[in-house]
Amino acid sequence: MRCERTGPEPKSRFFAAFGMTSLGRAVSVLLAGVVSSGLAPIAPAQVTAERLRESAKEPQNWLMYSGDYAGRRYSTLDQIDTKNAVSLAPKWAYQTMAGGKFETTPLVVDGVLYATGADDRAFALDARSGRPIWQYQRALPPDVRPCCGRVNRGFAILGDKVFLGTLDAHVVALDTKTGNVVWDVGTSDYNKGYSITLAPLVIRNLVLIGVSGGEYGIRGFIDAYDAATGARKWRFYTVPGPGEPGHETWEDDSWKIGGAPAWITGTYDPLTNTTFWTTGNPSPSNRGEGRAGDNLYSNSLLALDPDTGKLKWYFQFTKHDEHDYDATQVPVLVDDGERHLIMQANRNGFFYVIDRSNGKLLSATPYGKVTWSNTKDASGVPIERKEASPTLTGVPVCPGAIGATNWMSPTYDPKTKLFYVTAREQCDIFSTAPQPYDPGHAFYGSAYFPNDDAEPFWGALRAIDPATSQIKWELKHLSPSWSGVLSTAGGLVFTGDAEGNFMALDAASGKIVWHFQCGASVYSSPMTYAIDGKQYVAIAAGTTLFAFGLP
């Protein structure tokens, strides 16, 4: 603890009361690590915009939520491969002790791991040992009540700051060295149902975020903040206001509470300087009456100029959605020769391939059981079957309310040229009922019920061949999984299941080559990193973050 005295002056009465700053502690921990291991000091993370853009050059680091700007969740690390994965073993475990689903994807930069947990807890660890460097807990207002769990999916990083969105709808920048708050800006009113659960996306000097709240009749948006100061640079409303294109797709004043939250991290194409974001359901999610029209830009893919927030083009997956088919799945950028594509396995059960230059649909093919649509419009876009529209007494529709997949990340492996996605086979009874809008209160316009006579719910990891949109192989899960998928150059895909297993599979065949029982259902997407030439794979499950490596 000799470093205590070298730390700066205590910054607040809070820390003063305990005679030590968190910066002092961070430094001491870092130095202790250096002394004990005899290695060169770890330089404080200084992730430049250039490094983010060239993330492929440093596969030992995991610099953003999906691993790269293309959203592939693919790593060129190949030390762990199909032959040796059988000997993978836990290297460390870190307990957050935060109740609720643990959905984070950690970042790793030059030996330090940064992650968030349930309840807007966050921490930095020695990525070799899992030992804490600093910890952070957002003091949330007692009346914050986000839909679907008090979750957070991770940080973004730039320079000496990490950025997170909070359940009370703030964006917060923390000092990478100390976990101290550098800036903290409110985006919207949590009392009206706005919250943030996604990991932000940094492009150059801007921090891009979207909001959750499609269950509360919010008006969705995507924001960009100056990474240095937290000043807001632009906002793109995902529900157009009066005079804006698309406004005519909303009945009367329904646009004011139209939903369309952007609650999953976007992707970015530096070549065309375009960022791609996806949006969720129109509100109320299961009642189309009162919001006649296509309800743009709900359930859509948006191509935005990251410098201005200006819309370049859009593609709407589900028009006038009545089944909560959020399009909030990471839009994956794939280059196939001269073709620049976006692939998305959508919650509505279709696998879409879209031309990245103009948003034109190339194909839409079911990858699971679909009954909500049996026709396509002239441009090939699947449209709702009239009989699938929810009624007062309810109609059975597939996929069910949770969708054929959900927010868990897919992966694209450029070696196998396969797209891997966690799929869910569940049909539900969709019913609808009139419901007045009450700010901050649930606004579904419905209740949904399990279909007791339907076959039991199950799930699968599916490998889709984008060339044909056919399923090459599947690993059947006993019950639906909420785990995302990672692929690596070692010929492996990693995923988890609801029974608590974390697994490595042969990416070509789907054969399981290794597994570990984590003790709780997996609600997160795996990532990988390397330190001192040793590759690790990390997954969050229960309240624990695990890192695995070779002996």
Added chain:
Amino acid sequence: MRPVHLFALILQNRGMAIRPFLCLACLALLGYFAWNDAVLAQDKNPYEGNPEVAKLGEYQFRLNCAFCHGLGARGGGRGPDLTRAQKRHGNSDAEMFHNIHDGIPGTAMPAATNGGIGVGMSDEEIWQVISYLRRIQVKAPAQPGGNPEHGKQLFIGASGCSTCHMIQGKGGRLGPDLTTVGASRSVEYLVESVRNPSRRLAQGILEAMKEFPEEYESVSVVTADGTKLSGVLLNQDQFTLQMLDTREQLRLFEKAELRSFETRRESAMPVYDQKALSDKDLQDLIAYLQSAGVQ
């Protein structure tokens, strides 16, 4: 330092990095305040007897609870009948509030405030739901008019129920313990469970964070040495299987080491049709189950 001062400091420093020790202190404090709140404000329904609040509660129930407990709270395949005055995990306002607010560990009942899948409920909304449940609850279930004494004789004797089911510690354990089933489930559910046991299987173990509990499925395995076993599935994952065989022996397997295995969504319980159990005897049996839970 008095807790209240520390709490104020925490608020002043909202969102700053905190050390592990302090983090624990915060949690302890927050827990204390939550507990304090619970004691002060959450033991009595402030809207008791208010029909308008009960009406709001009906909507909240439909939104948040009906998926498992069914429309009208009569119980579905997943959740118990909540129209019964006697509830397995407590009948008082405070107990019901706690059960909705925090969930019931070891059961599929989630914490409303944590919003497992859907939107969480505020304290006010929880009281609305309780008001609704109070309005629709019936003191005693519609009496089938059966003879509980005769039902008990059937249970432990001629009908053979106690071979597989326990009531108050007596009986077998291949099937679910039925001590409280009569008090928590609707008559319709009980009748269906006897007449058509495979339609909706009873629930077993619920694992950490898992959406759905295991169900009482049937299982048959052939071990590496050719031994054939059948019984009831306790649990399984991609790689392992835990079961009770028909002699109530616990069997733990690696699936890869078995010659074969098969699980079936069928109850191991025989179908009790009219020949096996007359309507009159079924009434008596249900009367016994209902009386057993009340004791």
